Amino acid sequence: MALKLSDYKTEVHNDWCPGCGDFGILNAIQMALSEMGIQKHRAVIFSGIGCSGKTPHFINTYGIHTLHGRVLPFSQGAKLCNPELEVIAVGGDGDGLGIGAGHFVSAGRRNVDMLYIIFNNGVYGLTKGQASPTLKLGLKTKSLPLPNSNNSVNPLALAAVSGFTFIARGYSYDVRHLKDLIKQGIAHKGLAYLDVLQPCPTYNDINTREWYQGSDNLDPETGKQIPRTYKLEGAGYDGIVHLEDEADSKMSNAILKSYEWGKKIPIGIFYQNEMVPTYEERIASKIPDYVKDPPSSQRVSLTDGRSNSDISNLLDILRVSS
């Protein structure tokens, strides 16, 4: 039976603020799952804490709403024990780049075959708008008593140097484009990072939908708004590594591109390299049966309850008498 978009929706009341950018991301995830025909029980959406953390409850697949900052280790543990699962991790910018930044870097080093989406709005929304790690230095949103004293982290560059092998950015109000990026991130072999620019209509009055649409960015000749976001694929940019020896230069390009901000903000795929072995492949090089018989599928006991594991060889090494 073909799966419809509505099959991926739950009846749970969605309590995000009206106009929240999260809705676009939620829709794009559901559309991607539906278009890819991923069976509901094969997908697991993991989330961190915050507004974005509620996402799994609105999606009719397995949904694991974890702890603040810990979505990556929870989800990697599940994926590595059952590589058959289609795992998507979602979380906010504070969740992934503040409290969870250590996991972000370490996940990159592993390159587990899954997708991680950060809902990036520059503020901690659910705790009423404190500055997040991606809010630019000196900005003062209406929720802040004083301007932000911290410099911002560049998640795309951080993903690149940490070892993520697919690095992309989407915009939550360009749902169709975002959906395509999610599909590419799911299809990617390795760890995919998708940064989604997502206006918080309640607390971030600087990076608003209107700001992204260019309300203050007028064409001097026509007087029309020039949207800030533009698509990399339409600008002749190719971040995909086709040959091993171009990996370094493509990564340098991606990092350079990731610093473009202000009047022009690129979205699309910054970098992709499928030649790096996934963590699953690295395990399989040490445990040959790993792919065929991962931890979740191994039988622990025989029908009579006796252990299926036989450690006689190890006990024999310790034996001092027969």
Add this chain to the structure above:
Amino acid sequence: MSLTNKVKNSLNWLIGGAQGSGVDSAANIFSRACAEGGLQVFGKREYYSNIKGEHSYFTVRISEREIRSHVDEISMLVSFDAETLLRHAGSVVKGGGIVYDSELVDVKIGEVPTLDDAFRDRLVGLLEGEGKPLTVQGILDYASDNDVSLFSIPYFQLLEEFSTKAEDHSLSKLSRMVNVMSLSSSMALLGFPFETLGSAIRYIFRSKPKIAELNVMAANYAYEYARTHHDASGLAFSLTTKKPLPDVILVQGNQSSALGKLTAGCKFQTYYPITPASDDSEFLEANAIVPQAEGKDGSILVLQTEDEIAAITMAIGGALTGARSATATSGPGFSLMTEALGWAGMNEVPIVVSLYQRTGPATGLPTRHEQGDLLFATKAGHGEFPRIVFASGDIEESYYDTIKVFNFAEKFQMPVIHLLDKAIANSITTCKIFDQQRILIDRGLLMENVSDISPDLGHASHYRRFKLIRDNKNKNGNNNSDANYLISPRVLLGTENGIFWNTGDEHTEEGHITEDPEIRTAMMDKRMDKLRIAIEQIRDEDKATLYGIDEPDSLTVISWGSTKGAILDAMDRLIDEGKKIRFVQLRLLNPFPIERVRTLIGDHKQLVDIEMNYSSQLGLLISENIGISMDHLIVKYNGRPISSSEVYNALVRIILREAPRRIILKHGA
């Protein structure tokens, strides 16, 4: 003293040296040789938080009868450096012996930089008081005055001679065998047959046959030297071989729980490096391929994480897929895990945390022993959630307990903290080979298919992970609700028609967030009620075990964890002397087995709590749960495991009514 009066096959042997100089190898060879020779072995390792240079030592106690602990008195001290002599020569008993390097006698105390200042001051005080020089010779004289036999071995001369004989002129390489030469000398003096020693050396170096043979030759050279150049008639101890008991293994405490994990079918273990827990994970990683009874190979995936928060959360992720999952850590790491422990409790996820306790707080004494985390383990985390806390008393027990704790985790769908410690991890013992079939695997209400769930446990058409199922047959619960709850069936991520949600928020039966006050109450009742179910289902012997002479006027010792061996050995000695004494070993520490402990304490009047911590944490738990307070508290918190000598002496003081209420034990080097 003539040879016939020697104490045969009962002694306490100690070898020391700088970390990295082969102390462990020598002790392992000695242990193996004695075990192969049919003797019972209990050894323990002490070391600094250091890679190379600081003093480490290994004591190995040997007996023909079962032994489970170390003692303070040294029968044979084996050394090849000055520091070992300075630190331990004063503890050798009358009739004991010391093997030492003849070139070191003039070393002054001030020339050994790795002695702690406080120890140096104590040693200087001792030697000055005795009118001895402040040198190695001074402490040797002190020992000699106490009828200790001194056996000097000219290691360098022997190495030179051996170098010529073996036609190997790499003296620096050969000098690394001084550990084996000192050990071998001691074996010659004790009268132990070289053949068995040679076999043990070959075993320890089995992966390097050439090095093994070189070591056997060097050992033989030193053995012959000691045998022909020294008169051991003043030594009151001897070692011989006897026919071994069948099916004996010599196993270390950092292997036993790991072996239990393999038998338990643990398929996923995460860890962040920490002493003394890392060995558990490294053993598993080194033995990741596990033969299966069904024929094909199975495996365990061991993963080193970026921190302990990732370790426990990854293990939880793995457990959600059905892999039996664990993490191993020590106190500092467990502190970081507490938030996620609560998440596992909230979402009823079975995980096992092997908590190898060490001295706290903060970094504490990072390579030393303590039982300081009992109360922390039983309460760790914010809010209230169910968890099992289970403590093993010794190496053998820890194998079987490990299989049990995985069963508890899955049957009761909650995190289990398996309390182990440095004393267990760094001990070695002979014991009966582990019986792989003694403990059967029980995965509880784990459903491979949603359709397998019986109608009374939920509707197959609409699976609810946290279904509230009333147990109408059992209304005698302790939660004051109308009825008790049953455990809801668990399905795994990826199961068809089994979709569920998990959240750290309070949740509905499906697992969605709710703040409804009535559901909150019901869900708390459902989760906490599993502690009642656990108390009902866990066997009495697993809650607490009784040993000794069980009579109404017996003295009752109460303890938990690795003090078990020292208590049993001291108790045997007291019983041999006609004393009436019984020992209650607590094993299940949360939920607290109130009825079982109440029954075991019964009307007994003299209650003695023995623990390796400052506050007598078990005593506090008993007081909290049963309202009984202990008559005596024996505590130790200097980082060194409690010995049976100390337990014996403290209990004698109590029996003689010469003891204060709280006795602080302080022995240790």
